[in-house]
Amino acid sequence: MKIVALAGGVGGAKLAQGLAQTLPPEDLTIIVNTGDDFEHLGLSISPDLDTVCYTLAGLANNETGWGRAGETWNTISNIEKLGGPAWFRLGDQDFATHLERTRRLKEGQSLSQITSEFCKAWGIQVTVLPMSDSPVRTMVDSDEGELAFQEYFVHRHCEPRVKGFRFDGVEAAKPAPGVSEALEAADAVIFCPSNPWVSIDPILGVVKEINKPVVAVSPIIGGKTVKGPAAKMYSELGIEPSALAVAKHHRSTLKGFVLDHLDASMEEQIRQLGLATLVTNTLMNLPTDRSRLANDVLNFIGSL
Amino acid sequence: MKIVALAGGVGGAKLAQGLAQTLPPEDLTIIVNTGDDFEHLGLSISPDLDTVCYTLAGLANNETGWGRAGETWNTISNIEKLGGPAWFRLGDQDFATHLERTRRLKEGQSLSQITSEFCKAWGIQVTVLPMSDSPVRTMVDSDEGELAFQEYFVHRHCEPRVKGFRFDGVEAAKPAPGVSEALEAADAVIFCPSNPWVSIDPILGVVKEINKPVVAVSPIIGGKTVKGPAAKMYSELGIEPSALAVAKHHRSTLKGFVLDHLDASMEEQIRQLGLATLVTNTLMNLPTDRSRLANDVLNFIGSL
Numbered sequence: 366m367k368i369v370a371l372a373g374g375v376g377g378a379k380l381a382q383g384l385a386q387t388l389p390p391e392d393l394t395i396i397v398n399t400g401d402d403f404e405h406l407g408l409s410i411s412p413d414l415d416t417v418c419y420t421l422a423g424l425a426n427n428e429t430g431w432g433r434a435g436e437t438w439n440t441i442s443n444i445e446k447l448g449g450p451a452w453f454r455l456g457d458q459d460f461a462t463h464l465e466r467t468r469r470l471k472e473g474q475s476l477s478q479i480t481s482e483f484c485k486a487w488g489i490q491v492t493v494l495p496m497s498d499s500p501v502r503t504m505v506d507s508d509e510g511e512l513a514f515q516e517y518f519v520h521r522h523c524e525p526r527v528k529g530f531r532f533d534g535v536e537a538a539k540p541a542p543g544v545s546e547a548l549e550a551a552d553a554v555i556f557c558p559s560n561p562w563v564s565i566d567p568i569l570g571v572v573k574e575i576n577k578p579v580v581a582v583s584p585i586i587g588g589k590t591v592k593g594p595a596a597k598m599y600s601e602l603g604i605e606p607s608a609l610a611v612a613k614h615h616r617s618t619l620k621g622f623v624l625d626h627l628d629a630s631m632e633e634q635i636r637q638l639g640l641a642t643l644v645t646n647t648l649m650n651l652p653t654d655r656s657r658l659a660n661d662v663l664n665f666i667g668s669l
Numbered sequence: 670m671k672i673v674a675l676a677g678g679v680g681g682a683k684l685a686q687g688l689a690q691t692l693p694p695e696d697l698t699i700i701v702n703t704g705d706d707f708e709h710l711g712l713s714i715s716p717d718l719d720t721v722c723y724t725l726a727g728l729a730n731n732e733t734g735w736g737r738a739g740e741t742w743n744t745i746s747n748i749e750k751l752g753g754p755a756w757f758r759l760g761d762q763d764f765a766t767h768l769e770r771t772r773r774l775k776e777g778q779s780l781s782q783i784t785s786e787f788c789k790a791w792g793i794q795v796t797v798l799p800m801s802d803s804p805v806r807t808m809v810d811s812d813e814g815e816l817a818f819q820e821y822f823v824h825r826h827c828e829p830r831v832k833g834f835r836f837d838g839v840e841a842a843k844p845a846p847g848v849s850e851a852l853e854a855a856d857a858v859i860f861c862p863s864n865p866w867v868s869i870d871p872i873l874g875v876v877k878e879i880n881k882p883v884v885a886v887s888p889i890i891g892g893k894t895v896k897g898p899a900a901k902m903y904s905e906l907g908i909e910p911s912a913l914a915v916a917k918h919h920r921s922t923l924k925g926f927v928l929d930h931l932d933a934s935m936e937e938q939i940r941q942l943g944l945a946t947l948v949t950n951t952l953m954n955l956p957t958d959r960s961r962l963a964n965d966v967l968n969f970i971g972s973l
Contacts, residue, residue: 406768407711407775439741443765447790449772457761461747464710464764468753471711486751 366392366663369551369577373398373564374413375430375592376584377557378420379649381491383659384555385421390490394547395421398559399476399495400503400532400567403515405453406444408463409470412515413564414480414495415462422487424458430592433458452520477541492543496568499538503563504531514563523594527601530562535570548575553666556581558647560595561614569618580621580666582647582658583608587627591648609634616640621669623647623662641669670696670967673855673881677702677868678717679734679896680888680953681861682724684966685795687959688859689725691967694794698851699725702863703780703799704807704836704871707819709757710748712767713774716819717868718784718799719766726791728762734896737762756824781845796847800872803842807867808835818867827898831905834866839874852879857970860885862951864899865918873922884925884970886951886962887912891931895952913938920944925973927951927966945973 368388372381372395381395398413412431419425419433426434436456445451455463462483469479475498484493503514507525517525548554554577556565561584569575588606590596599606608624609631621641624631629644636642643665649655672692676685676699685699699721706715716735723729723737730738740760749755759767766787773783779802788797807818811829821829852858858881860869865888873879892910894900903910912928913935925945928935933948940946947969953959 407771408768437741437743437761439761440744440764440768443762444769447765447769447787449765449769457741457743457764458747460744460761460764460768461751461753464712464744465748465751465753467711483751 366552366667367550368392368553368555368663368666369394369396369547370555370557371396371398371559371565371568372413372417372557373559374401374416376590376649377413377559377564378417378425379655380555380557380582380658380662381417382420383649383655383657384663385491386656387659387663388491390492394492394494394543394551396494396496396544396547396568396572398564398567399497400501400563401514401518402500402502403513405515406450406455407467408460409467410453410455410463411466411476411495414476414493415459418480418484418487418489418493421484421489421491421493424487432456453515475541477543492547494543494547495541496544496571497538498541499534501535501538501567501571502533503567504533505563506531518594523597527594527598529602530566532567532570535567538571540571544572548572548577551577553577553669554579555662555666556615558582558584558591560584560590560593560598561611562595562598565615575618578620578666578669579615579618580623580662580669581611581615581619582623582662583611583625583628585611586625586647607631612638612640621665623665641665670856670971671854672696672857672859672967672970673698673700673851674859674861675700675702675863675869675872676717676721676861677863678705678720680894681717681863681868682721682729683953683959684859684861684886684962685721686724687953687961687963688967689795690960691963692795694796698796698798698847698855700798700800700848700851700872700876702868702871703801704805704867705818705822706804707806707817709819710754710759711771712764713771714757714767715770715780715799718780718797719763722784722788722791722793722797725788725793725795725797728791736760757819779845781847796851798847798851799845800848800875801842802845803838805839805842805871805875806837807871808837809867810835822898827901831902833906834870836871836874839871842875844875848876852876852881855881857881857973858883859966859970860919862886862888862895864888864894864897864902865915866899866902869919879922882924882970882973883919883922884927884966884973885915885919885923886927886966887915887929887932889915890929890951911935916942916944925969927969945969
């Protein structure tokens with residue numbers, strides 16, 4: 366069974382790793398959101414791509430949910446001493462990724478080429494693709510005006526109230542090489558438990574149409590997110606944050622929906638949207654939870 | 670007594686520190702070679718400026734003669750793992766200097782402004798000026814063709830045989846703000862024990878004329894340099910490397926010349942060039958040697 370998984374950061378990366386531990390590498394392609402990408406300190410930073418790759422390579426810092434394990438902070442702390450911007454905490458190992466990516470981009474390599482070569486260097490066997498080689502930038506419309514995503518997310522700690530989103534450049538952005546081919550070859554597509562508004566929607570904005578059975582795993586459990594602002598965004602947009610809200614958000618694209626036992630009471634309402642459902646443990650606290658959930662999702666797809 | 674010191678890297682930085690320990694901060698301006706500056710990994714790197722500033726701030730790595738003390742190497746080793754260029758060894762703390770300088774240059778700040786603000790952040794009280802805010806690039810003519818300075822110096826370990834030098838951009842480069850004013854206000858000028866060909870000459874190429882008494886400290890002791898390729902360059906250019914050769918090189922600009930006891934036999938020949946001489950210990954092995962030599966040189970200037 367050939368699978369394409371769509372992923373944002375932390376939650377997406379965890380399920381992506383579970384799938385990578387379960388499927389033969391040639392049967393899994395992970396398409397990653399690049400709407401969070403930005404330029405900072407002269408560097409091209411791709412937070413979701415890096416979280417997915419670091420996680421797949423076993424290099425991720427599982428405590429913070431971003432950056433690398435065993436990190437040191439000598440560069441950023443010295444930038445701070447010089448009066449430079451230090452609100453985006455980049456570790457010394459992490460800086461290498463951004464410096465080398467930026468150098469290669471300036472040399473004319475594409476983000477997808479660079480990602481492929483970084484994956485090779487990090488020993489990642491599955492295919493990881495940015496959604497596009499063209500810049501797409503998530504802009505957050507808020508009560509304080511429009512903010513670039515990282516400005517909203519990291520610098521302002523998601524404090525401004527969200528009113529909507531815009532994916533700057535999405536009309537012109539073509540899917541990265543390999544994205545359409547992977548979707549064409551796929552038996553099914555999985556939306557990892559990532560933010561519907563700012564992780565999955567930007568990818569769908571680029572990919573536009575998916576003509577394969579799609580199953581989404583809810584990033585909202587018991588009205589909350591494990592990490593990230595999805596629940597807060599739903600509330601501020603006037604929608605009760607819930608697995609049901611996620612299912613409704615993606616309903617036109619979905620064939621099946623995976624929700625947590627904690628939300629089992631919503632299963633019937635989700636079925637009434639015309640979706641097949643799987644109720645299981647979707648929390649991935651332990652490393653073993655990742656492949657367990659991946660197996661559950663794959664079995665669910667097999668049963669559709 | 671107001672002093673302007675011209676300096677390249679290691680040797681220059683040591684005497685500059687000695688002078689800074691001896692003179693009131695308002696009486697010392699250090700003009701630093703920027704002919705070694707280059708762009709690498711997308712960063713604007715100023716090796717001599719950094720060596721001088723790190724040394725003055727007590728942050729320098731005295732063992733290597735470049736970079737910072739207590740350095741870690743997590744960024745460069747990860748760049749290497751990704752297949753990036755790692756021949757120029759930048760430490761994690763050092764990267765902060767280059768990242769923040771590059772960010773500010775892109776924002777439109779000048780190198781001299783940035784240097785001034787970095788000095789403030791590092792607690793340096795004397796004035797440190799780049800020779801120019803415009804790029805001047807030392808090019809080495811060699812038996813392998815023309816090489817950019819760092820390519821010759823670091824990447825190729827000074828292996829190609831030197832045939833000459835060219836300072837790209839020197840005609841158009843104006844002295845940085847403060848350089849001419851400092852020379853105007855100075856009672857005397859000191860050439861620190863730096864490479865005549867690639868540290869002092871590029872500064873003189875920008876400054877053009879010095880109408881003040883100039884004293885040079887020989888960077889060559891017993892036919893050798895403490896650090897750097899000056900002696901090798903002299904040999905390859907067909908000149909016996911010696912204190913005498915340095916005195917001859919700078920003779921038209923000099924009033925006095927400081928040489929080591931080891932070279933005392935050349936004192937008479939140097940006097941015959943029309944220069945006053947001081948024979949003293951010019952090696953600066955110990956930190957206390959720096960202020961001792963500075964005192965010797967200042968007393969020598971006072972006696973002229």
